[in-house]
Amino acid sequence: MLIVLLPDDLQDDSLERASLHWWRLERDGSPPEHGQDNLHALKLRFAGQRLRALAPATAVSLYRLTMPVRGTASIRAALPFALEDQLSQDLELLHCVPGPRRSDGRLAAAVVETASMERWQALFAGCQWRLEALIPLPALHAGETPDQGLMIRRSPWPCVIPQALVTARDEEPVLIETGMLGLWLKRRLGTLPEDDRIIQASGFSRDELDLEADSAVDFTHVPTTVDLQGALGYCLQPSPPLNLLAGVFATSLVAPPWRKMRPPLIAASVLVAVLLAQFSFEWLILARERDQLVASIETTFNNSLPNSRMVQPVTQFRQVLEGSAPGSSGQGGGELLYEALGVIAQTDSASIKQFRSTPAEVEIELQLASFAELETLRAGLAAKPQLQEILQGADSGAEGVTARLKISRRGS
Structure with missing residues (x-):
């Protein structure tokens, strides 16, 4: 994450060349890199880094207030009026942001001029770099x-x-300018009870704080210094308190609205991908079944009508069975085949090996047990006055007699 400190003297005519101090933080809060550069150069160098900024202490004031209301919306509505007595400017010119409640139960708040927020907004909008948070430096x-x-x-x-x-x-x-620290400190000590007028100083003497004549102040030197790394770690919080990007400035500076829709959009994309994969798999299965069905139809057609060219198999089969195929006359081949099969079925040992049917005649190859059964079958066919039977050939073998008969209607 990249942290930039906005300068105190940022003006409209210096937005492009404003030099910012910056720190690049690791996840543990350690700053491996820091320096000073303008925002455009930082964008080129750290284009993939998340960005947060620190508002200078001279531009932002922090307060602690007693707020009996608890709801977030109620606090936001009542905050400007609660600060009215402490502010010298018109409330319409100020941007007030509520913060967390401190250990004493009072509410922290930040106040900044709207004009300053607009200048900072223009600075980051100019280089098209989205700012995640804007935190008061103190x-x-x-x-x-x-x-x-x-x-x-x-x-x-x-x-x-x-x-x-x-x-x-x-x-x-x-954060107070050192030249104004003595005057500010006297005013602040005047608001403290006598038993709480204790000062712990690091890097300042009693004379530097203009306290040599005030014996009521308990002054103590402490060796502690400000932990800069620990302070920068405050910026790594997912939702840092007192973020100035709130209210009217939240729309243009915080995360874009579509980002809130990323989880459902990702879920919808996964669902669409699964459905497409399922439809593709089913389409492949149906295409394979279609090819198998077409091949089966071709095989059946070629076995049933070997001398015909397949164009529309259903129509061609119907024409053959109904006797309406071109060149056919009289009754259909289906009825002729039915009558012939009725006679063949009366012979127990007769089995059909293959047959070919046309509207005018039926050619059947049979397997019988003996020539006697063949003659019996032929006699049965001859007994049908409408049928005419011709023996095209007969052979005997180990399995019996194989005979080829042509059956047609008399007079055809």
Whole structure:
């Protein structure tokens, strides 16, 4: 993930050449790389990286408020009016974002000018790089609070004017210019009870804080410094608190709406792919069965009508059975075959080896037990006045007698 720090003096005419400090974080929060460059150069170098930004402390103010309402929508609606007494600007010119509730039950909130949000939005829109989150810089130190009083340390963040980081248990972190720190500190100490006027300082002396004449302040030097890596780890949260990309700015800067539809779209794509595969498999099976059926029809046609060319087999078979094929006369070949088979069925040992039928005649090859049975069969056919039988040949063998008969109607 790439983290960029927006500069304090970002103006409309300097968007293209604005130089940003950046850190590239690993999943464990360690920053293996950092530097300073403009956003277009960063886009070319880290095009595949997720991007989050830090809003400078001079542009964003953090507050802690007592909010009795609990619903998210109710808090969002009531927040501007709860901050009205603490703000000197028109609420219509400000962007207010509610944050999490702290350990004392009060609600954290961030306030930034709408004009600043629009300038930052234009900066990232200009290079077509989607920003996942925009976090106030002081909010990264919300977990570094002393047990009592104030903790003052030098800010590790790059800035034109040196700053000091002030954290307290009952207030949100603040980044103050070191030149204004003494005046700000006197005003802040004036709001604290006497037993809570404790200052733990790192990198500042009592004289630098203009506290040499205030003996009521318990001043202590501490060796701790600001953990920059730990503060950057705050940005790795899936949904970091106090994200300024909310409300009217959430539409254009947060994840596009179609991304929420990715799971159902992926499921639909998988379903369509499975259905296509199933339809393709069924089509192949049906195509194979069709080919087998066509081959079976051709075999049956060639065996039944060897001297005919197959054009429309169903129609041709119907014409043959009905005697309506070209060149046929009288009754159909189907009835002739039926009458001949009725006589053959009366001979127990007779079996048909093959036959060929036309509307005018039927040629049958039979297997019989003996010549006597053959003569009996011929006598039965001769007894039919409408049938005429001609013996085309007969052979005897180990299995009996094989005879070939031609049966037609008399007078045909």
